[in-house]
Amino acid sequence: MTQCYALGTLTVCLDGEIDHHAVRDIREQVDISINRHKPSKVIFDFENVTFMDSSGIGLIMGRYKTLSRYGGIIEIVRMPPYIEKVMKLSGVSKIVKGLDRAKAADKGEQDRKEQ
Amino acid sequence: MKSINKMKMTIPAVSANEGLARLCVSAFASQLDPRIDEIADIRTAVSEAVTNCIIHAYKGRGGLIYIESLLYPDRITVKIKDKGCGIDDIDKAMEPLFTTGGDDRSGLGFSVMQSFMDSVKVKSGPSEGTTVSMTKILRRADEGNPDER
Ligand SMILES: Nc1ncnc2c1ncn2[C@@H]1O[C@H](COP(=O)(O)OP(=O)(O)OP(=O)(O)O)[C@@H](O)[C@H]1O
Ligand SMILES: [Mg+2]
Numbered sequence: 693m694t695q696c697y698a699l700g701t702l703t704v705c706l707d708g709e710i711d712h713h714a715v716r717d718i719r720e721q722v723d724i725s726i727n728r729h730k731p732s733k734v735i736f737d738f739e740n741v742t743f744m745d746s747s748g749i750g751l752i753m754g755r756y757k758t759l760s761r762y763g764g765i766i767e768i769v770r771m772p773p774y775i776e777k778v779m780k781l782s783g784v785s786k787i788v789k790g791l792d793r794a795k796a797a798d799k800g801e802q803d804r805k806e807q
Numbered sequence: 808m809k810s811i812n813k814m815k816m817t818i819p820a821v822s823a824n825e826g827l828a829r830l831c832v833s834a835f836a837s838q839l840d841p842r843i844d845e846i847a848d849i850r851t852a853v854s855e856a857v858t859n860c861i862i863h864a865y866k867g868r869g870g871l872i873y874i875e876s877l878l879y880p881d882r883i884t885v886k887i888k889d890k891g892c893g894i895d896d897i898d899k900a901m902e903p904l905f906t907t908g909g910d911d912r913s914g915l916g917f918s919v920m921q922s923f924m925d926s927v928k929v930k931s932g933p934s935e936g937t938t939v940s941m942t943k944i945l946r947r948a949d950e951g952n953p954d955e956r
Pocket of ligand 1: 918
């Protein structure tokens with residue numbers, strides 16, 4: 693996992709398998725960055741994620757709670773289709789931005805650059 | 808129907824074994840030549856059940872997880888059992904978003920199992936632990952194999 697912070701946005705590039713085992717480390721590191729920078733937006737980039745279960749949903753919902761306390765938002769980009777299935781079930785798409793555009797990114801449209 | 812293969816494994820309830828459990832069951836399932844999305848569903852459901860044993864049944868203090876899987880020509884069954892604390896109210900535990908796990912859990916594990924598998928049965932009691940029995944029917948059988956068309 694890599695993180696980078698610039699201009700109020702924290703971008704978290706996740707990789708590998710996001711399960712309960714992996715989430716512990718990810719959560720710890722992301723929370724350090726969130727506390728330090730108080731980003732107005734956190735982007736989770738799923739391009740290199742190969743697996744995710746409900747532990748990943750917990751990760752996103754938990755960060756959503758933290759951010760919404762001060763008006764921050766969460767965006768998800770480049771979600772592979774097999775992970776989207778878990779996301780859809782969770783209703784997370786109602787609270788985060790970007791799930792539709794993640795599909796566009798799959799088709800090769802670099803829509804993130806347009807912003 | 809008689810099973811065509813059988814697999815059993817017993818692993819300690821530590822989080823490093825979550826990946827191991829789903830890898831073993833999906834490797835076993837691959838003998839039925841399932842579709843990629845079916846394998847992904849099985850992996851995810853196994854991950855949910857095994858994680859529940861580690862977090863809830865044994866509360867992170869360890870114990871053993873017993874996994875048993877059977878292959879039939881058109882389906883796979885997976886039984887995941889613990890000897891942990893058990894579930895008082897199974898119906899309530901299976902409701903979407905219900906969790907006793909606090910802020911980091913979404914309460915969606917059982918919902919994932921139910922929507923990714925064709926059947927999920929839970930047997931549990933305070934002193935006997937919990938057994939989750941799941942079945943996935945592989946559609947390949949009724950949709951036909953593209954190679955054979
Ligand atoms: N093997 C088990 N032993 C004891 N209690 C269990 C077991 N599995 C599930 N439970 C109980 O059922 C509840 C719901 O489980 P479920 O997997 O749906 O959600 P969760 O584990 O709390 O959250 P998530 O799976 O989204 O991380 C748990 O919070 C727990 O109280
Ligand atoms: Mg769970």
